[in-house]
Amino acid sequence: MNNFIQSGRLAIAGLLLAAMPLVALHAQDAEFKPVAVVSVAPVKKILADVQYLADAAGQTDAGRMAALLSTPFTEGIDKTRPVGVVVMTNGQEFAPTAYLPVSDFDKLLTTATEQIGPPQDVGEGIKMFTPNQMPIFVKDAGNWAILAMDQEKLANPVGDPTVFLKDLPEQYDLALQFFPGNIPEIYRNVIVEQMKTGIDLSLEQEADETDEEFAVRKQQIADQVAEIERVFTELEDIIIGWNVDATKQGTYLDIAYTGAEGSEFAKMMALNSDLSTEFSGFTSSEAAINFQGTQKLSEADIARMDKQMNSVREQVIHQLETEGDLEGDELASAKKILDLAIDTLIETARTGSIDSGLMLDMTGGKGTFLAGAHVADGQRVEDGVKELLKLAAADGEVPPVKWDAETYQAIRLHVMQIPLDDAPPEAKDILGENPEVILGIGEKSVYLSGGNDAMARLKKAIDASIAGSDTKVGVVQMHVAILPILKGIQKNAPKPVPGVDAAIEALSGGADKFLVTVDMEQRYMRLRMMLEEGVIKAIGAGVAAQNAANAEADANFEDAPAF
Incomplete structure (x- = not known):
């Protein structure tokens, strides 16, 4: 049966491919739409940003060298306007063209001739270069030079690519924008059918896998393919953009989506355009590690999560x-823990809201972990922790827990003392002489704290969360601060580490974070990953110092007397 299905899909894909030339005969006059746009910021901005990164990394001369080396390749190009590539389609064929901003077309031709050889004049203001026997056609279009691999594509090109580039050159040094809905349906069908066929051909039932389990795994993959298919119908565009921004003191990569009007993606984005958290006290811009995640779930999101979590349950069982590895009571206990955990996730999703915050604070070299999260049933979490401790106790000694040690703000606090009798002094310095791990259980919330002054810090975070219960947030806000982590390494290293010492010195000006944010508004969602300037400085200084130390060590080794 599987072979029959695979053969059928291959046949369908083959028929679709065979049909393309026939359908193309009816698409001669169809309207062209963009499928993809590539935007490159003006040369002037690119070189300025390269120099900024080089300066930040302590490699100023490398930035100057990049500017010098680029000069022969940019003669005749207007360095104040962007470069663009536009891929158009009329529903059947693709028409890619590139656009170079021109200040002097003849100089541009001379520059190209020096690099890839002289062109041939093919008429109508078009020149043909043939590097590696591959034709490239170039048309003089006033202040633009238009390039194509096919001369016919230059017959009616887009006159001004900025119509499609829009504000991409101002937002990013380099950006790629896809319009998945404009990919011709016949090509979409081929892509999906070939994907399904490839999966069917590679998917095999494992020796210890039952028919039911194999069916579940196949369904999971089918669901993943269905999610990919949604991209073609539910996303208006996808943007991947990289930028260097001296005003924001860093460099970042964006992945952004615009949902099609009325789509599930658009509804999900609109649902999450105005969010607030109940756990603002569990995040801090000064923490070494900080995470806040808040999301409202649609009925479709809840159904998908329910299905995924139950599938995970079956696989883990x-x-x-x-x-x-586990048998008898231990196996039963592990299954119970799994059920409690999965049920907690599913029931929490069914409330239509996910909300959490956590941080690792290392201020003054002292370490404290704090976390808080919304759950559907706090008691279920407590039951799961008790079962987990019971299972752990079967393998060894577990510190005792003082259940219901106290109640604070209607939250029951359970306390575990962590013995540090045999711990090194450095651990006591970071965690305190008598560190605690505290589990807080509310009716619809759960809390965890540990380390130095854990109880007082937890109560303070709870109070701050109550006071700031309407704090506006994005979907995700996360950062890792490099400086406190490096200071911890420096303090506890048995001997000096030159790379770490140099990186700490470079970070003295601040801006030491790696940040991840996810924001949504109406039909738009953006994921941003950013490196702040200080991190770039630290990497450059740390690598240089470590290389110098290694070179010195090698030299001393070579100079050492032989015995």
């Missing part, structure tokens, strides 16, 4: 039963 199968793994527990077949690996044989």
Whole structure:
């Protein structure tokens, strides 16, 4: 049966491919739409940003060298306007063209001739270069030079690419924008059918896998393919853009989506355009590690999560039963823990809201972990923790827990003392002489703290969360601050580490974070990953110092007397 299905899909894909030339005969006069746009910022901005990065990394001369080396390749190009590539389609064929901003077309031709050889004049203001026997056609269009691999594509090109580039050159040094809905349906069908066929051909039932489990795994993959298919119908565009921004003191990569009007993606984005958190006290811009995640879930999101979590449950149970590491009561306990955890996730999703915050604070070299999250049933979480401790106790000694040690703001606090009798002095310095791990259970919330002054810090975070319960947030706000982490390494290293010492010195000016944010508004969503300037400085200084130390060590080794 599987072979029959695979053969059928291959046949469908083949028929679709065979049909393309026939359908193309009817698409001669169809309207062209963009499928992809590539935007490159003006040369002037690119070189300025390269110099900024070089300066930040302590490699100023490298930035100057880049500017010098670029000169022969940019003669005749207007360095104040962007470069663009536009891929158009009329529903059947693709028409890619590139656009170079021109200040002097003849100089541009001379520059190209020096690099790839002289062109041939093919008429109508078009020149043909043939590097590596591959034709490239160039048309003089006033203040633009238009390039194509096919001369016919230059017959009616887009006159001004900025119509499609829009504000991409101002937002990013380099950007790629896709319009998945404009990919011709016949090509979409081929892509999907070939994907399904490839999966069917590679998917095999494992020796210890039952028919039911194999069916579940196949369904998971089918669901993933369905999610990919949604991209073609539910996303208006996808933008991947990289930029260097001296005013924001860093460099970042964006991945952004615009949902098609009325689509599930658009509804999800609109649903999350105005969010607030109940756990603002558990995040801090000064923390070494900080995470806040808040999201409202649609009915479709809840259904997908329900299905995914139950699938995970089945897979993990199968793994527990077949690996044989746990038996009898221990296996039953592990299954119970899994059920409690999965049920908590599913029931929390069914409330239509996910909300959490956590941080690792290392101020003054002292370490404290704090976390808080919304759950559907706090008691279920407590039951799961008790079962987990019971299972752990079967393998060794577990510190005792003082259940219901106290109640604060209607939250029951359970306390575990962490013995540090045999711990090194450095651990006591970071965590305190008598560190605690505290589990807080509310009716619809759960809390965790540990380390130095854990109880007082937890109560302070709870109070701050109550006071700031209407704090506006994005979907995700996360950062990792490099300086406090490096200081911790420096303090506890048995001997000086030159790279770490140099990186800490470079970070003295601040801006030491790696940040990840996810924001949504109406039909738009953006994921941003950013490196602040200080991190770039630290990387440059650290690598240079470590290389110098290694070179010195090698030299001393070579000069050492032989015995």
